[in-house]
Amino acid sequence: MTLDILNLFGEASGLRTNLQKCSVLPIRCEESELEVISSMLPCNLSDFPCRYLGLPLSLKKLTKAQVQPIIDRIADQLPGWKADLMTRAGRRVQVQVVLTGMLIYLVMASDLPAWAIKEIDKIRRGFLWRGRKDVKGGHCLVAWVNVTRPFELGGLGISDLKTLGWALRMRWLWLQKTEPNRPWAHRPIHVPDQVRAFFAMATISEVGDGAHTLFWTDRWLEGQCIADLAPRLFAFIPKRRIKRRTV
Amino acid sequence: MGVIIEYLHLWNILSNIHLQPEVEDRHIWKLASNGQYSAKSAYEGFFLGAITFEPWERIWTTWAPPKCRFFMWLAPHKKCWTADRLLRRGLPSEPLCPFCDQEDENIDHLLVTCVFAREFWFFLLKQDNLHALTPQPIDFCFLNWWEKVNNTVQGAVRQGVNSLIILGAWTLWNHRNKCV
Numbered sequence: 536m537t538l539d540i541l542n543l544f545g546e547a548s549g550l551r552t553n554l555q556k557c558s559v560l561p562i563r564c565e566e567s568e569l570e571v572i573s574s575m576l577p578c579n580l581s582d583f584p585c586r587y588l589g590l591p592l593s594l595k596k597l598t599k600a601q602v603q604p605i606i607d608r609i610a611d612q613l614p615g616w617k618a619d620l621m622t623r624a625g626r627r628v629q630v631q632v633v634l635t636g637m638l639i640y641l642v643m644a645s646d647l648p649a650w651a652i653k654e655i656d657k658i659r660r661g662f663l664w665r666g667r668k669d670v671k672g673g674h675c676l677v678a679w680v681n682v683t684r685p686f687e688l689g690g691l692g693i694s695d696l697k698t699l700g701w702a703l704r705m706r707w708l709w710l711q712k713t714e715p716n717r718p719w720a721h722r723p724i725h726v727p728d729q730v731r732a733f734f735a736m737a738t739i740s741e742v743g744d745g746a747h748t749l750f751w752t753d754r755w756l757e758g759q760c761i762a763d764l765a766p767r768l769f770a771f772i773p774k775r776r777i778k779r780r781t782v
Numbered sequence: 783m784g785v786i787i788e789y790l791h792l793w794n795i796l797s798n799i800h801l802q803p804e805v806e807d808r809h810i811w812k813l814a815s816n817g818q819y820s821a822k823s824a825y826e827g828f829f830l831g832a833i834t835f836e837p838w839e840r841i842w843t844t845w846a847p848p849k850c851r852f853f854m855w856l857a858p859h860k861k862c863w864t865a866d867r868l869l870r871r872g873l874p875s876e877p878l879c880p881f882c883d884q885e886d887e888n889i890d891h892l893l894v895t896c897v898f899a900r901e902f903w904f905f906l907l908k909q910d911n912l913h914a915l916t917p918q919p920i921d922f923c924f925l926n927w928w929e930k931v932n933n934t935v936q937g938a939v940r941q942g943v944n945s946l947i948i949l950g951a952w953t954l955w956n957h958r959n960k961c962v
Contacts, residue, residue, distance in 0.1 A: 622848065622849040622852065623849070623852050624847075624848030624849045624851065624852040625848065625849075627848075627852065628848075676856060676859075676861040676862075677856070677859055677861050681859070684829065684832075685826065685829060686835075686838050686842050687834055687835060687838050687839075688829055688832045688833070688834060688835055688838075689835030689838065689859070690835075691855070694825070698825060698828045698829075699825060701824075701828065702821050702822075702824035702825035702827075702828065703821050703824075705819070705821075705824050706819060706821060706824075709809075709811065709819035712809050713809050713819075733824075733827065733828070737811060737812050737813050737824070737827060738809055738810065738811055738812065739809075739810050739812060740807060740808065740809050740810070741807065741808040741809075741810065742799070742801065742807055743801070743802050743804075743805030743806045743807050743808065744801055744802060744803045744804070744805060744806065744807065745801050745807060746806075746807065747806070747807045747809075748807045748809075756795060756799075761792065764788075764791075764792065764795070765788035765789070765791065765792050766788075767784050767785045767788055768785050768788045768789055768792065771785065782801070782807075
C-alpha cells in the first residue's frame with residue numbers, strides 16, 4: 536500500500552523513492568506487525584533517535600552523544616580558515632555569520648543543553664581572539680558576556696546562543712496564536728517559562744469575534760489581561776479552563 | 783470579600799464590551815512597529831532596559847576600516863595592553879609613556895593628555911581647519927573629549943571627523959607599539 540503510493544507519486548512527479556536510502560521507524564508496533572512491514576517495504580528497520588530534516592529527532596531528551604556531532608561540525612570549520620591572516624574584525628564577522636549562522640536552524644527547533652552552548656562558546660571565543668580552538672583567559676581581552684551583546688550595548692554584535700534560541704523559538708508561540716489552522720497549533724509547545732512570560736508581555740490582542748483569544752490570560756482588555764486585573768479571582772479558576780476558555 | 787469586589791469590577795468592564803462576530807481576532811506584537819513577530823525584535827527585546835554604550839554609533843557607523851573600529855571598541859573598554867594594565871598583572875614593562883617620558887602610561891594619556899598626542903591631533907585636525915577641536919589640557923578622558931567634538935560638528939562633517947579620530951587614535955596606538 537505505502538509502496539504503491541510512493542510509486543504513484545514517483546510516476547506523477549518524477550521524484551522516485553530510493554528504498555535503499557529509506558528506513559522504517561516503527562512507533563508502538565508489535566513483533567508480528569514488524570514482520571509484515573519488512574516483507575512489504577524492503578528498507579532497513581531503524582529506531583529513534585534519528586535525523587529528520589537535518590535535525591536530531593528523539594523521543595527523549597537529546598543525549599550527549601547526539602549533540603556532540605553538532606559541536607564537532609562547528610569545530611571542523613576552523614582548520615580550513617587562514618585565521619592568522621585575518622584581523623580580529625574579520626574573525627568577528629566569521630564568528631557571527633558562519634559559526635553562529637550554522638546553528639540558527641538547529642536552535643530554532645530544539646533546545647541546546649547548557650553544556651553544549653558552553654562548548655560552542657569556547658570555540659567561538661577561541662576563534663575570535665586567537666584564531667584557534669584552545670584559548671586561555673589572558674588572550675581574551677573582553678569578557679564573553681560583554682562580547683555577545685548588540686553593538687548599541689557595548690558588544691560586538693555576536694549573538695548570545697541562549698537568548699537567540701529563545702527569540703527564535705518564540706516564533707512557534709506566535710504562529711500558534713496567529714495561525715490556529717496549522718495542524719500542530721492545538722498541541723502544547725515546550726519552551727522555557729521565561730519565553731512564555733516574555734511572549735505574553737510582548738503580545739496584545741484586539742478582540743473581534745473572540746474565537747482565538749484566551750479569556751483569562753491573553754492581554755485583550757486595552758493591553759491588559761484578566762489574570763492581572765483580578766488576580767484573586769483568577770486564583771479560583773481551574774487550570775484546564777484557563778487554557779481553553781476563549782472570549 | 784476581595785474576590786467579590788474583583789468579580790463585580792470585572793463585570794463592570796466586560797458589560798461594556800461587545801463582540802463583533804464577523805471580525806477575526808488580531809494579535810499584535812508590541813516590539814515591532816508593524817505588529818508582526820520577528821526573531822530580531824524578539825532578540826533585541828531580551829536586552830530591553832540595558833545600559834546603552836554611548837559611543838557605539840560613533841564607532842560602528844564611521845568610514846574607518848573594521849580593524850580600526852575594533853581597536854576603537856577596545857579602547858573605551860580600557861582593554862588595550864598599556865603599561866598600567868601590564869604592571870598591574872606583574873608583567874615587565876616601562877611605566878612611563880614612550881612619547882613624553884614624563885607621565886605614567888594609560889590609554890587616556892596616550893590618546894589625549896600626552897603632549898605628543900595633543901600636538902599630533904593639532905596637526906591632524908589643522909589640515910581640515912578643525913584645529914579648534916584639539917584636546918585641551920582640561921581634557922582628561924578620551925571618550926569625554928570625543929563626545930565633545932562629536933557634539934560640536936554636524937552632518938557629514940561629523941561622520942568625517944569621527945572617522946578621522948578613529949584613524950588618528952589607531953595611528954597613535956600603532957606608533958606607540960613601535961616605540962616600545
